[in-house]
Amino acid sequence: MSDEPLGLDEAYSVKSPDDNRRLYAKWAATYETSFVDAKQYRYPKAIAEVFNDVVGPVTRVLDIGTGTGLTGMYLLRLRPDLVIDGMDISPEMLAQAQSKLRQDGSAVYRALFERDLTRAVPNENPPYEALFSSGTFTHGHLGPECIANLLPLLEHNGWLVIGVNNEHFESRGFEQELASLVDLGLIQSPEILRIDVYEPGSVHHGDQARVIITRRRK
Numbered sequence: 001m002s003d004e005p006l007g008l009d010e011a012y013s014v015k016s017p018d019d020n021r022r023l024y025a026k027w028a029a030t031y032e033t034s035f036v037d038a039k040q041y042r043y044p045k046a047i048a049e050v051f052n053d054v055v056g057p058v059t060r061v062l063d064i065g066t067g068t069g070l071t072g073m074y075l076l077r078l079r080p081d082l083v084i085d086g087m088d089i090s091p092e093m094l095a096q097a098q099s100k101l102r103q104d105g106s107a108v109y110r111a112l113f114e115r116d117l118t119r120a121v122p123n124e125n126p127p128y129e130a131l132f133s134s135g136t137f138t139h140g141h142l143g144p145e146c147i148a149n150l151l152p153l154l155e156h157n158g159w160l161v162i163g164v165n166n167e168h169f170e171s172r173g174f175e176q177e178l179a180s181l182v183d184l185g186l187i188q189s190p191e192i193l194r195i196d197v198y199e200p201g202s203v204h205h206g207d208q209a210r211v212i213i214t215r216r217r218k
């Protein structure tokens with residue numbers, strides 16, 4: 001194996017849930033140092049900021065594709081009273097998220113669940129008031145068809161704030177999937193924002209993601 005750190009090339013070349021399990025098992029311990037810090041990846045922070053700007057008062061929320069827990073960590077700085085659970089396919093990434101702490105030393109995440117979000121998602125908790133996601137709707141990870149898997153996890157009128165890789169959004173037809181969910185009466189007509197994924201100064205600065213903002217209807 002090459003000594004080069006894992007990065008976007010490896011992340012974008014996965015094709016299946018098993019590929020994702022293998023990639024993130026290898027990457028979990030160095031994901032933040034070799035990628036997030038090295039490339040000045042601001043996606044988790046940006047999703048936390050959008051959530052804070054658009055979502056009304058809520059308490060129980062769920063992080064979709066939690067990874068090492070950066071989105072929950074940033075969101076709690078803006079909304080310290082939130083109770084955040086997380087779901088991800090990788091136990092190694094979830095173990096990193098489990099170790100994220102609030103300033104008072106308590107855990108950022110109340111509970112974490114190993115789930116493959118490409119399938120119907122078992123949920124042992126009452127439906128959540130809001131879901132958010134950063135970096136997980138991307139090449140070879142979650143496609144537009146997975147949005148429908150998330151809806152049963154949400155209360156009626158519950159919020160979705162979902163970041164989607166720009167090219168993936170266009171090539172995989174997110175717009176059409178959202179239109180069909182609206183037609184079926186399952187979600188409200190979404191608002192789509194654009195955010196910067198990397199800080200100024202990053203080699204990837206200029207790459208943007210879409211953010212889907214909508215609410216569950218029935």
Ligand SMILES: C[S@@+](CC[C@H](N)C(=O)[O-])C[C@H]1O[C@@H](n2cnc3c(N)ncnc32)[C@H](O)[C@@H]1O
Pocket residue numbers: 011017020024043044064065066067068069070071087088089090093115116117118133134135136141142
């Ligand atoms: C690029 S990381 C993003 C993590 C975190 N949200 C962030 O922004 O730093 C993508 C995450 O998606 C998770 N993932 C990939 N495929 C998945 C699947 N089928 N079901 C659930 N999670 C998946 C990976 O394990 C990984 O933690």
